[in-house]
Amino acid sequence: MAAGTKPFLQLDRVDKSFENDGKLEKVLQDITFEMEKGEVVSILGKSGCGKSTLLNLIGGFDKPSSGDVYFDGSIVTSPSRRAIMLFQDYGLFPWRTVKKNVELGLEPDKSLTPEARKKRALDYIKMVGLEESQNRFPSQLSGGMKQRVAIARALAIKPELILMDEPFAALDTFNRYYLQDELLKLQDQEKTNIVLVTHDIDEAVYLSDRVIIMDSNPGRIKKVVKINLSKPRDRSHGDFHYYRKVIFDSFRFAKNENQPEYNI
Numbered sequence: 081m082a083a084g085t086k087p088f089l090q091l092d093r094v095d096k097s098f099e100n101d102g103k104l105e106k107v108l109q110d111i112t113f114e115m116e117k118g119e120v121v122s123i124l125g126k127s128g129c130g131k132s133t134l135l136n137l138i139g140g141f142d143k144p145s146s147g148d149v150y151f152d153g154s155i156v157t158s159p160s161r162r163a164i165m166l167f168q169d170y171g172l173f174p175w176r177t178v179k180k181n182v183e184l185g186l187e188p189d190k191s192l193t194p195e196a197r198k199k200r201a202l203d204y205i206k207m208v209g210l211e212e213s214q215n216r217f218p219s220q221l222s223g224g225m226k227q228r229v230a231i232a233r234a235l236a237i238k239p240e241l242i243l244m245d246e247p248f249a250a251l252d253t254f255n256r257y258y259l260q261d262e263l264l265k266l267q268d269q270e271k272t273n274i275v276l277v278t279h280d281i282d283e284a285v286y287l288s289d290r291v292i293i294m295d296s297n298p299g300r301i302k303k304v305v306k307i308n309l310s311k312p313r314d315r316s317h318g319d320f321h322y323y324r325k326v327i328f329d330s331f332r333f334a335k336n337e338n339q340p341e342y343n344i
């Protein structure tokens with residue numbers, strides 16, 4: 081980074097504690113990292129290590145107990161349309177159709193005419209392959225389809241930073257691979273920053289410039305792995321497997337040990 085340039089995103093010695101059953105539980109400890117403009121970073125770690133809490137702090141949905149989060153040089157104190165969170169539970173309105181759910185995210189943007197809003201929404205609905213379902217309500221969609229609507233709604237806003245909490249978890253392998261590629265294309269076009277929480281090591285290596293591996297109790301950064309491979313990446317290439325192994329090894333479940341299930 082050039083001298084004097086502020087990082088796009090910066091976490092400076094962030095701690096977070098919650099009170100549970102009358103006791104203060106430290107969930108995140110001394111989280112410090114920076115992101116440059118246009119980077120994709122994945123966060124990997126065991127269940128409960130504080131990944132979603134970390135996303136909430138970055139998105140301004142919660143405040144650190146100590147330390148600060150800076151977005152584009154300013155301390156984050158509340159959510160902003162420049163940094164959009166893609167929630168695990170999709171966050172769709174049941175009384176709105178697919179089309180209207182995607183348009184909803186664009187309504188606060190007064191620079192868009194109603195026609196431009198409709199067109200932008202439809203472009204992203206097409207991108208996630210739901211053109212034929214645009215007039216359906218969420219209750220008429222599968223889990224994977226709902227997830228695609230949520231992805232379309234977030235991307236249509238064209239935010240500078242997208243925070244994703246396991247965005248592809250409910251999708252079958254082919255839809256997941258397809259949407260991962262679409263996401264990378266858009267990310268490259270718009271130079272959008274992405275922070276992605278995932279349990280899927282393959283996904284982290286495929287999408288990320290860096291992978292942050294977390295330890296638990298309290299959640300803290302154990303290791304940061306820089307993925308030095310050009311995109312789009314080849315999942316079958318030896319270099320890809322090398323990075324998978326580096327990450328596997330850091331979780332200490334390399335082959336011959338009890339290997340938990342993971343997605344490939």
Ligand SMILES: Nc1ncnc2c1ncn2[C@@H]1O[C@H](COP(=O)(O)OP(=O)(O)OP(=O)(O)O)[C@@H](O)[C@H]1O
Pocket residue numbers: 098099100107125126127128129130131132133134
């Ligand atoms: N609002 C809250 N109040 C109290 N405790 C909380 C709150 N939010 C999270 N926690 C606790 O913080 C810890 C980390 O939770 P978090 O959801 O961030 O983990 P995670 O790594 O995202 O887990 P998973 O992979 O299972 O989604 C858990 O012990 C959880 O119970």
